[in-house]
Amino acid sequence: MQVKDFSVSGEEFQLIKNKELGYLETTPQPSLKKLSKYYESEDYISHTNSKRNLFEKAYHFIRDISLKRKLKLINSFNSEEKKILDIGCGTGSFLKIAKDNNWNVVGIEPNEKARSIAIENCGNSIFDTNKIEELKDGSFDVITLWHVLEHLPNLDRQIASLKRLLKANGTLIIAVPNFKSFDAKYYKEFWAAYDVPRHLWHFSKESIIKLFSTKKMIVVKSLPMVFDAYYVSLLSEKYRNTFLRIIPAFFIGLVSNLKAKQSGEYSSLIYVIKNSKN
Known part of the structure; x- marks a missing residue:
């Protein structure tokens, strides 16, 4: 499939399937030096706390609800030190609520603007990506990546880390x-969650299970992110029609969630993955 970068460059990319593991790869992938330019947009919402338009207001409304659910999820794990690492922490909204609930937090965020906001929210435990190599083995009870894995180059090395x-x-x-998901199949090349080339990889349930099994890590549970179907459909309608179509977007999001109740194929999924002692 050929997919366009609708939000920044207007360039087109191919999605190529990895035959062994089943995920899709954005091709060609920008070099690390060039990749940063595709994030140079005031519209990149996770790097700002602004609420200038409908998309940003919807994003922050959904984010605030999701934060409580994320906190409930991490609190369900038995962890003595309650030490958590959030990779790609953005402006630190998740780590702030975790810290306020007695978690010892560390965040990694490559974007300087977002990182400075995160430091204001969470203190000096927020670092650039080069800090990861300095962190000690076996340091964390929980590691989270909220819509981040798809952005990271070199999957094998990242998962090993x-x-x-x-x-x-x-x-x-x-x-x-x-x-x-249904909304991905419906919108095809206009599906906003492809978000090339910022999303270097594109996953299904099967491909996530296979990918992490290569490092002897086991997917023990998957959880739906039901709001994503509506938000992604709203943005996809804009890409396809160049203007907002709120009612059709809501309908497609609703259908996607209803179908996913049977298939499990939600627009976005949270995977709970356990480490192996071996």
């Missing part, structure tokens, strides 16, 4: 879009 940083009985939580 996550396994290294987790405690032997630690928990990895990853949220990613699902290209096998």
Whole structure:
């Protein structure tokens, strides 16, 4: 499939399937030096706290509800130190609520603007990506990546690093879009969650299970992110029609969620992954 970068460059990219593991790869992938330019937009919402338009207001409304659910999820794990690492923490909204609930927080955020806001929210435990290599093995009870894994180059090395940083009985939580959802199939090349080339990889449930099994990590549970179907459909309608179509977007989001109740193929999914002692 050929997909366009609708939000920044207008360039087109191919989605190529990895035959062994089943995920899709954005091709060609920009070099690390060039990749940052695709994030140079005031519209990149996770790097700002602004609420200038409908999309930003919807994003922050959904985010505030999701934060409470994320906190409930991490609080369900038995962890003595309650030490958590959030990779791609953005402006630190999740780590702030975790810290306020007695978690020892560390965040990684490559974007300087977002990182400075996160430091204001959470203190000096927010670092650039080069800090990851300095963190000690087996340091964290929980590691989270909320819509981040799809942005990271070199999947194999990234997953190996996550396994290294987790405690032997630690928990990895990853949220990613699902290209096998109804809204993805409906919008096809206009599906906003492809978000090329910022999203380097595109996952399904099957591909996540296979990918992490290569590092002897087990997906023990998947949870739906029901709001994503509505938000992604709203943005997809804009890409397809160049103007807002709120009612059709709501309808497609609703249908996607209803179908996913049977299939499990929600627009986005949270995966709870356990480390292996081996």
